Amino acid sequence: MNLFKKIIGGFGKTRGEVRENLKQVLADGVLDDDKIDEMEEVLISADLGVQTTMELTDRLRDMTQHRDLLGDEVITTMARELEKMLSDLDAGGDPEITERPWVTFVVGVNGSGKTTTIGKLANMFARRGEKVLIVAADTFRQAAVEQIAIWADRAGVEIVRGKTGSDPGAVVYDGLSSAVSRKVDRVLVDTAGRLHTKVNLMKELEKLDRVAKKIIPNAPHEVLLVIDGTTGQNGLSQAKAFVQASGVNALAVTKLDGTAKGGVIVPIGRELHLPVRWIGLGEGLDDLVPFHPQMVVRAVFGEYDLERLEKDVEEMKALPNFADFGGGDIS
Ligand SMILES: Nc1nc2c(ncn2[C@@H]2O[C@H](COP(=O)(O)OP(=O)(O)OP(=O)(O)O)[C@@H](O)[C@H]2O)c(=O)[nH]1
Ligand SMILES: [Mg+2]
Structure with missing residues (x-):
């Protein structure tokens, strides 16, 4: 499926709420100070963050000094300004791999989506033809090893696991040794959920770091913090504390499909000063x-008729020569 369409669909709840509310605010007349105040409320309730919201509405206020802005034009102008404000954020996706095996530790608070994200990443890398190994280092919870084994199976990749309760x-240690001998390209290490306030558990991460370096001196190449996008501003402050307490150098934000507050991706990107590599938009x-x-901003604020988009894509798929397009990017 087309990436952009996927993002439009994934941000559907946020988009529905934000666009509908903004349209109500802007229903009649030109943009004035009262309307700008109401717009602020809409944006803050979508968790865009106070700082970003204020910067954005200041820009709109400046513009209204020079000319009248009306209805949809306000939304389009605002989206364009927001895109500009976000243009200095690092692009997401995979960093350039400078060594193989490339080791990623996946960390975060309980239930944020670590294991699911590993499954999805393993699948993506494997489809690309890379040799992937999952290391199930969440030995804390009874069902954790079985859960990650199911994902490994779905993605068709190998897994190294320990018994529940083991170190x-x-x-x-076993996982990385095996990764080296099997010459894998990627190692994804699943870790137990932990709060940054639990000193012992944070120390355990340091230990995993030391152990990894014994086998591969540069490992972990990446420590990916998985943040639950539905936890809003709370999740953001939790993430800040987590980043300070550990060697996190990349972010993934999950469950953005399950919330009308998907605007939180903006303050996460701007305030944590780390690249947001991946976003989770479903299970x-x-x-x-x-x-x-930029795609996210357009998906939330742009004018699209999703139903229409879907219908057109389905119709095109039914055309006899569709296979010639490879069934890929048509929307
Ligand atoms: N809708 C939606 N659900 C998600 C997404 N990512 C994860 N989930 C769900 O969130 C729940 C928790 O996901 P896990 O991957 O088990 O989270 P975890 O961080 O490994 O949890 P612990 O190991 O217990 O700390 C599961 O029900 C997932 O299906 C997402 O992007 N969208
Ligand atoms: Mg897990």
Whole structure:
């Protein structure tokens, strides 16, 4: 499916709420200070963040000094300004791999979507033809190893696991040793959910780091913090604390499909000063896409008739020569 269409669909809840509310605010007359105040409320309730919202509405206020802005034009102008404000954010997706095996630790608070994200990443890398190994270092929870094994199976990749209750350090040691001998391209290490306030558990991450370096001196190449996008501003402050307490150097934000507050991706991107590599837009194997700030802004604020888009795509798929297009990017 087309990436952009996927993002439009994934941000459907946020988009529905934000566009509908903005349209109500802007229903009649030119943009004035009262309307700008109401717009602020809409944007803040979509979790765009106070700072970004204020910067954005200041720009709109400046513009109204020079000319009248009306209805949809306000939304389009605002979206364009927001795109500009986000243009300095790092692009998402995969960093350039400078070594193989490339080791990624996946960390975060309980239930944020670590295991699911690993499944989706493993699938994506495997489809690209890379040799992927999952290391199941979440030995804490009973069902955790079985859960990650199911994802490994779905993605068709190999897994190294330890018994429930066994030492995660030992699993990482075995996993990375095996990755080296099997000459894999990627290692994805699943870790137990933890709060940044739990000193012992944070120390455990440091230990995993030390163990990994014994086998591969540059490992982990990436420490990916998975943030639950439905937890809004709370999730953001939690993430800040997590980043300070550990060696996180990349972010993934999940469950953006399940919330009307998907605007949170903006303050996460701007305030954590780390690249948002991936966004999760569903529970399926394919529901992970690279973060592209401009695409997200357009998906939330742009004018699209999704139903119409779907229908057209279905009709095109039914055409006899559709296979010639490879069934790919048509929308
Ligand atoms: N809608 C939606 N659900 C998601 C997404 N990512 C994960 N989930 C769901 O969130 C729940 C928790 O996901 P897990 O991957 O088990 O989270 P975790 O961080 O590994 O959890 P712990 O190992 O217990 O800390 C599951 O029900 C997932 O299906 C997403 O992008 N969208
Ligand atoms: Mg998990």
